[in-house]
Amino acid sequence: MNAHNDQPRPMTFTAAPALSGAIGVPGDKSISHRSLMLSALAVGESRVEGLLEGEDVLATAAAMRAMGADIMRDDDGIWHIHGVGVGGLMQPATALDMGNSGTSTRLLMGLLASHDLTATFIGDASLSKRPMGRVIEPLSAMGASFAASPGGRLPLTMRGLCPAVPISYRLPVASAQVKSAILLAGLNMPGQTQVIEPVPTRDHSERMLRGFGADLEVAVEADGARIITLTGEAELRPQSIVVPGDPSSAAFPMVAALIVPGSRVTITNVGLNPTRAGLVELLQEMGGDVTVINPREVGGEPVGDLVIAASALRGVDPDPARVPSMVDEFPIAFIAAAMAQGRSTFRGLEELRVKESDRIAVMAAGLRAIGVVVEELDDGIIIEGRGGDPLPGGGPIATHLDHRIAMSFAVAGLASRNGVTIDDMRPVATSFPGFAPLLTTLGATG
Numbered sequence: 001m002n003a004h005n006d007q008p009r010p011m012t013f014t015a016a017p018a019l020s021g022a023i024g025v026p027g028d029k030s031i032s033h034r035s036l037m038l039s040a041l042a043v044g045e046s047r048v049e050g051l052l053e054g055e056d057v058l059a060t061a062a063a064m065r066a067m068g069a070d071i072m073r074d075d076d077g078i079w080h081i082h083g084v085g086v087g088g089l090m091q092p093a094t095a096l097d098m099g100n101s102g103t104s105t106r107l108l109m110g111l112l113a114s115h116d117l118t119a120t121f122i123g124d125a126s127l128s129k130r131p132m133g134r135v136i137e138p139l140s141a142m143g144a145s146f147a148a149s150p151g152g153r154l155p156l157t158m159r160g161l162c163p164a165v166p167i168s169y170r171l172p173v174a175s176a177q178v179k180s181a182i183l184l185a186g187l188n189m190p191g192q193t194q195v196i197e198p199v200p201t202r203d204h205s206e207r208m209l210r211g212f213g214a215d216l217e218v219a220v221e222a223d224g225a226r227i228i229t230l231t232g233e234a235e236l237r238p239q240s241i242v243v244p245g246d247p248s249s250a251a252f253p254m255v256a257a258l259i260v261p262g263s264r265v266t267i268t269n270v271g272l273n274p275t276r277a278g279l280v281e282l283l284q285e286m287g288g289d290v291t292v293i294n295p296r297e298v299g300g301e302p303v304g305d306l307v308i309a310a311s312a313l314r315g316v317d318p319d320p321a322r323v324p325s326m327v328d329e330f331p332i333a334f335i336a337a338a339m340a341q342g343r344s345t346f347r348g349l350e351e352l353r354v355k356e357s358d359r360i361a362v363m364a365a366g367l368r369a370i371g372v373v374v375e376e377l378d379d380g381i382i383i384e385g386r387g388g389d390p391l392p393g394g395g396p397i398a399t400h401l402d403h404r405i406a407m408s409f410a411v412a413g414l415a416s417r418n419g420v421t422i423d424d425m426r427p428v429a430t431s432f433p434g435f436a437p438l439l440t441t442l443g444a445t446g
């Protein structure tokens with residue numbers, strides 16, 4: 001968004017002394033988007049504490065305001081949202097600028113598909129390359145119509161239909177964004193909307209829809225497939241929401257603490273929903289000393305504090321079945337693998353090619369640039385671990401407008417001999433404002 005209009009902001013991260021201290025990370029991005037969207041559909045005032053104030057979430061806030069919700073932040077950092085009721089969104093006067101955010105785009109396409117309005121979605125160069133056909137297809141079956149750029153991409157204009165037609169849809173790709181788009185569309189139509197997910201993906205939409213009072217049921221089949229049924233013409237009640245810290249953001253200081261010798265770091269208030277916690281498990285399997293303390297529930301989500309101590313890591317071959325539970329954490333997991341003893345083989349990662357960047361190709365190029373031996377596969381990567389030897393370092397790493405690439409190589413720099421230069425740190429503001437200063441509070445030099 002606006003940060004992308006000025007000049008690239010390169011930065012070099014260098015070998016850090018042992019990291020230490022206790023930190024918190026900003027609010028969960030997925031839950032923050034959904035908090036704003038669902039609050040905007042409830043009649044009355046909702047209150048959100050701990051909302052992620054990153055560019056992606058601010059794009060969602062701006063879109064909801066443009067369609068009639070009253071959204072303000074008070075001086076204590078609490079967000080207050082006065083919703084318009086299910087079906088009450090207004091025609092936006094101008095194009096909705098989704099910036100870099102796939103979640104904003106796909107969830108809002110769903111939300112608007114069952115409203116009698118026309119909306120145009122635009123985004124930055126990264127978002128404009130990402131496939132929207134995966135939501136256009138089911139939403140078209142519900143009656144919405146689309147004029148998209150070639151390949152089903154942004155900019156696109158959609159015309160919603162009210163009343164729309166409920167569908168039963170089996171997800172062809174494991175995607176919480178597609179699942180959520182369909183469920184959000186289902187709120188404003190008569191009858192039952194059903195999504196069948198063969199592989200479970202993050203379930204924040206289900207938890208939160210229920211929390212706001214929607215009639216939503218989940219049945220689990222013998223083969224593990226989940227059948228989610230939402231009854232439409234829902235009435236949502238305003239809520240008071242506390243957003244837990246984002247496990248996808250905690251991933252970066254977590255790996256930093258494991259790979260910088262002598263480190264011991266505590267990260268408080270981290271969301272540990274099992275559909276999101278795959279990285280913690282993977283790092284433990286690699287020999288990482290990661291302990292969860294004070295497990296508790298915050299706002300309907302499991303949360304805990306993580307205590308991490310530097311560890312000698314071992315290579316892994318993770319089961320592709322766990323990919324959805326850590327889909328955004330692979331770039332930083334690759335950095336952990338680069339420091340481990342032995343080879344790691346990651347497979348089943350084809351979805352990584354359609355994130356903010358092609359995360360397989362971009363990570364492979366970046367790892368090579370800092371002296372790691374890798375082999376890129378169609379659906380993954382093989383990484384030859386350095387057995388704890390510092391990474392040689394180098395750069396500048398091309399981040400391609402991808403926040404997670406920038407943060408992954410920043411962490412690599414902390415365990416490098418000669419430092420790692422990132423070509424542009426601006427994208428980090430989409431999900432983790434304050435990332436570099438937070439590393440500095442742990443003792444990193446940048």
Ligand SMILES: O=C(O)C1=C[C@@H](OP(=O)(O)O)[C@@H](O)[C@H](O)C1
Pocket residue numbers: 029030031103174175176177178180202327328351
């Ligand atoms: O639903 C969500 O909030 C998200 C779902 C995932 O995307 P996919 O549904 O494309 O896997 C994830 O990569 C993204 O960061 C957030």
Ligand SMILES: C=C(OP(=O)(O)O)C(=O)O
Pocket residue numbers: 056100101102103104328355356404431
């Ligand atoms: C893939 C991501 O987000 P989005 O799809 O919302 O752009 C991410 O944050 O890693």
